[in-house]
Amino acid sequence: MFEELDMGRADDVRALFTSVFSDSEGEAEGLLVGNLAWELLTETDRQDIYGFAAVEGAEIIGCIIFSRLTFECEKNVFILSPVAIRADRQSQGLGQGLINFGIDRLQEQGIVLIMTYGDPDFYVRVGFRCVAVESIRAPFDLKFPHGWLGRPLPGGSVMPIPGRPSCVRALNKAVYW
Template sequence: MEVSLYTENELNDVVAVYVEAFSKSEGENEGLVIGELAKALLETTPSQDIYCFVAKQHQQIIGVIIFSRMIFEEPLQSFILSPVAVNSLSQKQGVGQQLITEGIEYLKKQGVTLVFTYGDPAYYSKVGFDVITERQIKAPQPLSFPHGWLAQSLSGDDIPILTGDSICVAALNKAQYW
């Protein structure tokens, strides 16, 4: 398996991975919703505010992750990992974890100090994320699943307490995703 940065000519294949993976696990409607989210993130987010990584096997994309910028009142380099998808035939083989690990290493080299995600703590704890509360760091939208709010320090420091609001990129800043 090879992990690389996404290129624009891979858009349709990337969206297809999201649609297939989420349709199989969450239902067809959710697959379409997350496919549209991925497309919107990749088409509308300024290039300095997004990183997308693809996993390929035999030249075919089998997994995708997207990191997009988070902004706080305090100056720090932070991104949120969302969404993550691995096609149904390649799941439970470490593809997602390898994508996340390599993506985080890339971000660390770019000077990013804090990464967030919103999902299953049991899964994301395997790749270094810790559960946080909104008292510690406020999410951009109200959380429907508060114990799924997670962060990881890439600087070696403890996860800070940040006061004030957080802002994510426009495509992700919709209540339905939170």
């Protein structure tokens, strides 16, 4: 039920994120996140993005996207953003299952650290912990620094990394941070 995302399904993915985030955060946020997901899938170089889906038949009922954060020191770091499970299938373990599935695949690719920017109460359940922005900077100044989170993978750590990273073009807008 979890698989690598078919990048050709950007329209389906946009519809999923728009619907889920409209329900949870309001219509404007739904459109914003739907658009972010679509731009990530259609505008990012293939080596800088991974996507995974929870599927049922032909339908995508959950989706997660990881994209590259580039530091001067060339550490192999990705950021998880965004993730969503269709509203009628939430709280059944799919979200945590999809996150862990994606992280396992990234680990196989030699990625050493995954960052995210979200609700710590949820992400601590899947191994993330709070990271001080002085220790690992974000691409933009954060409105909610307590939501800056990291999960090291074997061989990596949440040790300080010098310099401000850059993100992929789709995420490179202050509104997301």
